[in-house]
Amino acid sequence: MARQHTDKEYEAELVKLREQLLVMGGRVEEMIASSIKALVERDTELAQKTIELDAHVNNAEVRTDELCLRILARRQPVASDLRFITMALKLVVDLERIGDVCVNICERAIELNEEPPLKSLADMPRMTETIQAMVHDALDAFVAGDTEKAQQVIARDRSVDAYYAQTFRELLTYMIEDPRNISRAMCLQAVAKHLERIGDHATNLAEMVVFQVKGKDIRHTGRKKDKPPA
Numbered sequence: 737m738a739r740q741h742t743d744k745e746y747e748a749e750l751v752k753l754r755e756q757l758l759v760m761g762g763r764v765e766e767m768i769a770s771s772i773k774a775l776v777e778r779d780t781e782l783a784q785k786t787i788e789l790d791a792h793v794n795n796a797e798v799r800t801d802e803l804c805l806r807i808l809a810r811r812q813p814v815a816s817d818l819r820f821i822t823m824a825l826k827l828v829v830d831l832e833r834i835g836d837v838c839v840n841i842c843e844r845a846i847e848l849n850e851e852p853p854l855k856s857l858a859d860m861p862r863m864t865e866t867i868q869a870m871v872h873d874a875l876d877a878f879v880a881g882d883t884e885k886a887q888q889v890i891a892r893d894r895s896v897d898a899y900y901a902q903t904f905r906e907l908l909t910y911m912i913e914d915p916r917n918i919s920r921a922m923c924l925q926a927v928a929k930h931l932e933r934i935g936d937h938a939t940n941l942a943e944m945v946v947f948q949v950k951g952k953d954i955r956h957t958g959r960k961k962d963k964p965p966a
Contacts, residue, residue: 749807750817753824754879756803757831760796761875763789764831765868767838768934772864775845775927776857783842783849793835797828819951823944827878830937834871837930837937844923844930854920855910860928863899866892867934874941878948886945889938896935903928 767789774783804825807813813821848854870889877885907921907928946954 746807746811749803749811750820753800753803753807753821756796756800757824757827758875758879760793760800760828760831761871763793763796764834764838765871767793767835768864768868768871771838771841771845772860772931774842775848776861778845778849778853780846780849783845787839787842790835790839793832797832800828801825816948819948823878823948827941827944830940834934834937837933841927841930844927848920848923851920854917854924855906857924859899859903859906860931863896863903863928863931866895866899867931867938870896870935870938871941874938874945877945878941881945881949883946883949886942889942893935893939896932900928900932 767786770782770786770789773779774786804821807821811817870892873885874889876882877889904925907925910917911921943954946952
């Protein structure tokens with residue numbers, strides 16, 4: 737857990753930073769769920785509304801960056817506080833990129849909604865539930881400094897990779913069976929890849945927790961060696 741400070745104003749700034757991170761993360765979680773719902777339910781209006789939410793995520797990134805820089809300039813934090821603030825600066829980048837990926841999914845959904853459905857999308861909602869939980873748990877772990885929960889998030893990335901590999905194989909079969917399926921199958925493959933990327937971003941968030949708490953950088957330690965084809 738984060739330590740308490742005798743300087744109440746400083747403590748209030750750190751609390752505000754944690755709250756802003758959670759609000760931004762909650763908005764991103766909403767975008768993840770809505771983007772896939774728009775795809776599965778063929779809801780173009782929902783896709784367009786979800787795209788509009790990205791502006792709020794972008795604004796939250798700017799506000800959080802400004803708060804981090806203000807704390808760094810005024811408080812000159814050290815040790816765990818310094819790691820927390822510098823990691824927060826990186827965390828908002830991953831959250832903003834997740835928002836961008838959700839926009840890409842919505843754009844593909846709008847395209848696909850103009851065509852007849854190609855296949856059952858049962859795997860994508862399950863993949864999305866896993867990813868959404870990963871983002872949520874990574875943020876909780878970051879704010880609480882919980883490395884055990886962070887490691888659980890990292891481990892779940894393999895499940896996301898497995899979902900993606902299965903979807904890739906199924907879509908490839910559709911394309912081989914009938915060339916008329918190629919355009920729609922490629923769109924769905926792009927959506928699956930976007931979801932897999934969100935899993936990567938959630939894993940990045942979890943890795944930041946380990947660095948924040950233990951000062952140990954565990955990036956690029958082989959967790960991606962079994963990645964499915966892009």
